[in-house]
Amino acid sequence: MLSRLSTAAQAATNSKRIFLSPPHMSGREEGFVQEAFAGNWIAPVGPNLDAFEREFAAAVDAPYAVALSSGTAALHLALQLAGVGPGDEVLVSTLTFAATVNPIVYLGGRPIFIDSERTSWNMDPDLLAATLHAKARRGRLPKAVVVVHLYGQSANLTPILAACQAYGVPLIEDAAEALGSSYAGRMPGTFGKAGIYSFNGNKIITTSGGGMLVSADEALITQARKLATQARDPAPHYQHSEIGYNYRLSNVLAGIGRGQLCVLKERVRARRHNFALYHAALRTLPGINFMPEAPWGTHTRWLTCITVNPDEFGATCDDLRLALEAANIEARPVWKPMHLQPVFADCPIIGGDVAEQLFAEGLCLPSGSNLTADELSRVVDVIYATQPNHALTIDLVPTAWLSRPTLSAMPSSAKRAADALMGNGVTVNG
Numbered sequence: 001m002l003s004r005l006s007t008a009a010q011a012a013t014n015s016k017r018i019f020l021s022p023p024h025m026s027g028r029e030e031g032f033v034q035e036a037f038a039g040n041w042i043a044p045v046g047p048n049l050d051a052f053e054r055e056f057a058a059a060v061d062a063p064y065a066v067a068l069s070s071g072t073a074a075l076h077l078a079l080q081l082a083g084v085g086p087g088d089e090v091l092v093s094t095l096t097f098a099a100t101v102n103p104i105v106y107l108g109g110r111p112i113f114i115d116s117e118r119t120s121w122n123m124d125p126d127l128l129a130a131t132l133h134a135k136a137r138r139g140r141l142p143k144a145v146v147v148v149h150l151y152g153q154s155a156n157l158t159p160i161l162a163a164c165q166a167y168g169v170p171l172i173e174d175a176a177e178a179l180g181s182s183y184a185g186r187m188p189g190t191f192g193k194a195g196i197y198s199f200n201g202n203k204i205i206t207t208s209g210g211g212m213l214v215s216a217d218e219a220l221i222t223q224a225r226k227l228a229t230q231a232r233d234p235a236p237h238y239q240h241s242e243i244g245y246n247y248r249l250s251n252v253l254a255g256i257g258r259g260q261l262c263v264l265k266e267r268v269r270a271r272r273h274n275f276a277l278y279h280a281a282l283r284t285l286p287g288i289n290f291m292p293e294a295p296w297g298t299h300t301r302w303l304t305c306i307t308v309n310p311d312e313f314g315a316t317c318d319d320l321r322l323a324l325e326a327a328n329i330e331a332r333p334v335w336k337p338m339h340l341q342p343v344f345a346d347c348p349i350i351g352g353d354v355a356e357q358l359f360a361e362g363l364c365l366p367s368g369s370n371l372t373a374d375e376l377s378r379v380v381d382v383i384y385a386t387q388p389n390h391a392l393t394i395d396l397v398p399t400a401w402l403s404r405p406t407l408s409a410m411p412s413s414a415k416r417a418a419d420a421l422m423g424n425g426v427t428v429n430g
Contacts (some may be wrong), residue, residue, distance in 0.1 A: 006393075012164070015328060015330045015378065016328070017329070017330065018328065018329040018330060018366045018371070018375045018378065018379065019330050019366065019368065020202065020303070020331065020332055020364060020365075020366055020368070021202040021203075021302070021303060021366070021367055021368050021369065022201075022202070022331045022368045022370065023201050023208075023364065024201075024261070024267065024368060024370040025208050025260075026259055026260060026262060026263040026266075027259075028258075028259035028262050028263070029255065029256045029258075029260065030046055030087075030259070031259070031260030032254075032255030032256070032258045032259050033224065033255040033256060035047070035048065035255065035366075036048055036252045036255050037250050037252075040250075040280060041249065041251040042193075042250075042252060042372050043130070043250065043251055044229070044248035044249065044250050044251065044415045045085045045248070045251060046251030047251070048251045048252070048254040048255040048257075048258060049248075049249060049250075049251045049254040051254075051258060052067055052249075052254040052255075052258050052261070053065045053066060053258045055066050055258060056197075056212055056214075056257070056259055056261060057214060058191055059261060059264065059301050060179075060187040060189060060195075060197075060214060061186065061187060061190060062187075062189070062190045062195070062214035062215065062216070063215070063216045063218070064214065064215055064216070064217070064221035064376065065212055065213065065214045065221065065227065066212070066213050066221050066222075066224050066225045066228065067212055067248070067249040067254055067257070068191055068210065068211045068212065068213060068224075068228055068247045068248060068249055069209065069211065069228075069246075069247050069249055070099075070200070070209055070210060070211045070247075071099065071176040071196050071197060071198030071199075071200070071211035071212075072099045072102065072103060072211070073211055073228070073245065073247040074196035074197070074211040074212060074213040075099070075100065075146070075172070075174060075196045076103035076106055076107075076191075076245075076247075077107070077147075077213060077224045077227055077228065077245075077247065078172045078194040078196060078213060078224075079103050079104060079107055079109065079144060079172065080107055080227070081220050081223060081224060081227075082143060082144045082170045082172060082193060082194070083143055083144075084104065084107045084109045084143045084144055085107055085108055085143075086107070086108030086109070087108065087109070087110070088107075088108070088109045088142070088143035088144075089109065089110050089111075089112050089135075089142040089143065090104045090109050090110070090111055090112065090142055090143055090144050090145070090146060090152070091112050091114055091128060091131060091132075091141070091142045091144075091145045091146070092111050092112070092113060092114065092128045092145070092146040092147075092148075092168075092338070093113070093114060093116070093122065093123045093146065093147060093148040093150075093155075093174075093338075094113035094114060094115060094116070094337040094338045094339050094349060094352065094355050095116045095121060095122075095148070095150065095334070095335055095338075095354075095355040095358060095359070096110055096148040096150070096335055096338060096342065097117075097175070097176075098146055098338065098343075099176075100146060100174050100176075100338075101338050101344065103392060104146070105152035109143065110347065110351065111338070111344060112131070112142065112347065112348045112349075113196075113337070113339045113344075113347060113348065113349045113350065113352075114127050114128055114131065114350050114351070115127055115349070115350060115351025115352050115353065115355050115411070116354045116355045116358065117156070117354065118292075118354055119156070119294050119295075120121035120150075120153050120154070120155060120156060120292065121150050121151070121153070121204070121291060121292075121305075121358060122147065122148060122149060122150055122153065122154070122155030122293040123147045123148065123155070123160060124154050124351065124354070125155075125156050125159035125160045125163065127350050127351050128145065128160060128163050128347060129159065129163040130164070130350075131164075131350050132145075132163055132164070132167045132169065133167075136152065136167055139289060141167055141168070141169055142169055143169075143170075144169060144170050144172055144193075145160070145170070145171050145172070145173070146173075146174055147160055147163050147170055147171060147172075147173055147174065147192075147310060148174040148176075148177075149173065149174065149175045149177060149178035149181065149188045149189070150177055150178075150335075151177055151291060151299075151301075151302055151303045151305055151364070152177060152178055152180070152181050152204070152299050152300035152301050152302030152303065153178065153181060153294060153297070153299040154178060154181050154182065154188035154292070154294070154297045155183075155185035155188070155302075156294065156296060157183050157184075157191050157296075158184070158296075161192065162387050164192075164385065168363070170193040170194075171191070171192030171193060172192055172193060172194050172195070172196070173188060173189045173191060173192045173194070173195040173196070173348065174195075175187075175188045175189030175195050175196060175197050176196060176197060176198035176200075176203070176230050177203070177302055177303075178210075178300065178302070179197050179203070179204055179205065179264070179300070180204055180264055180265070180267070180268040180300045180302075180413055181297060181298055181299060181300045182297040182298040183296055183297040184297065185297075188297075189214060190193065190214060190216075190278075193215065193217065193220070194213060194214065194215045194217070194220060195213075195214045195215070195262055196211060196213055196214075197211060197212045197214070197285070198210075198211050198255055199211060199253075199260075200254055203302070204267050204268065204271065204300060204302050204369070205257070205260035205261060205263075205264055205267060206256070206257075206260060206262070207249065207253040207254065207256045207260070208256040209253070210249045210253055210254075211249075215354070223228070225248075226244065227242075227244045227245055227247070228244070228245055228246075228247035228248045229244065229246075229247075230244040230245065230246060231244025232244070233247075243277070250419065254368055256281055266369075267319045267369045268300045270369055270370075270371075271300055271301045271302060271304075271369055272299075272300065272301050274304055274367050274368075274369075274371055274376065275290075275304045275367075277373075277376055278290075278304050278306075278365060278376070278379075278380070280354055281380045282306070282380065282383060285313065285383070285384070285387060286309075286312040286313060286314075286387075286389075287308055287309035287311070287312030287313030287314070288307075288308060288309075288313060288383075289306065289307045289309070290304070290306055290307075291304075291305040291306070291307075291362075301367065302367065303331070303364040303365070303367045304364070304365045304367045305361075305362055305363065305364050305365070306362070306363050306365060307358065307361040307362050308320055308361050308362075308363060309361060310361075313387060314387055314388035314389055315386050315387065315388065317333065317360070317361050317363050317388060320363060320383065320386050321333065321363055323382055323383075323385070323386040324379065324382050324383075325341065327378065327382045329366060329378065329382060330366060331363055331364060331365055331366065332363070332364045333359065333362060333363060333364070334358050334359050334362025334363065334364065335359065336359050336362075337349075337352065337355040337356060337359055339352055339355075340356070340359070365379060366379055367405060384400055
């Protein structure tokens with residue numbers, strides 16, 4: 001066993017690459033795409049596009065939706081329709097991808113970053129409320145707040161929304177990573193003035209590239225649809241009274257989205273299954289902890305994220321990433337906080353210690369809904385092999401069941417743990 005683990009990375013190098021979160025087609029997409037070709041609807045308009053908007057709105061329980069070319073485009077329009085313009089401040093999560101922040105700058109706004117809390121890794125509601133209070137006293141409230149729902153988990157929306165409402169500041173939700181999750185029984189992305197979703201190739205469902213803007217405000221969605229089609233006025237000729245964008249999703253890609261949306265619940269189950277297996281296999285390793293599941297909702301585990309305490313584990317987070325890469329396995333660090341990015345070096349940060357620690361110690365493991373048991377076993381083997389004292393913990397890795405295709409083959413104790421973790425609303429604190 002020890003010999004097998006010590007050579008795991010070398011053996012895996014000769015195996016097929018394991019990607020972090022590859023696309024996973026259901027087989028239904030092709031039929032919708034063929035319909036688009038048969039009807040010659042090869043344009044950013046057509047039956048698939050209309051149906052995708054209706055079906056997506058129903059899936060997330062949002063009154064109105066408009067399909068766009070990317071989540072970034074959706075966020076750009078949401079911010080513009082919230083009135084963000086040159087010189088305006090926008091409070092935004094620091095632990096996120098740059099695409100959350102870039103549209104603020106497109107509009108001439110100034111991002112002010114808010115640190116995370118440890119329960120969900122998302123925006124700290126107390127820091128947000130304190131910042132809004134301080135800015136109100138100075139008579140300079142931000143134009144909007146953008147909260148990010150990270151890695152498949154909702155932020156704590158009740159206090160965040162209460163703080164925004166207390167000062168009349170619109171809340172925009174970046175739910176690009178959280179489709180299929182829940183907060184108090186509702187889908188994140190549907191609580192604020194507007195919510196955005198992404199269908200990038202690595203998301204839980206994909207259209208290759210694309211996004212969706214949702215809102216309970218019909219006028220906002222109507223205007224967003226107009227702006228996304230070059231802001232063409234309703235006239236027989238091409239007339240434009242305002243600047244618009246080429247932001248509409250194509251009818252062909254919307255067909256892919258319709259096929260993907262049919263299996264959203266299955267994709268969530270598969271990713272939570274991955275997490276359950278990872279947790280059961282790795283939870284006894286010293287220094288390894290998992291992103292918690294907050295008590296207020298269901299985490300999709302879009303990505304299974306761990307933190308690595310180097311003093312306890314005996315190797316750093318990056319040591320582990322490089323060992324996985326050497327074994328032809330893709331893993332990525334947790335997002336580098338925006339306040340540490342060179343391009344945003346001059347922007348204020350409220351707090352920052354939590355996000356910085358998560359970045360220093362956090363790693364995202366392969367989490368695709370099409371990840372096989374053998375592939376997951378390869379990941380676990382490399383993690384064990386990277387731990388300097390792995391000989392002392394060798395008996396703890398359940399390799400006998402990791403090589404099996406189902407949870408039913410696991411020892412009863414491990415199966416009970418994994419079954420519990422697969423259930424909705426169960427909090428996992430590492």
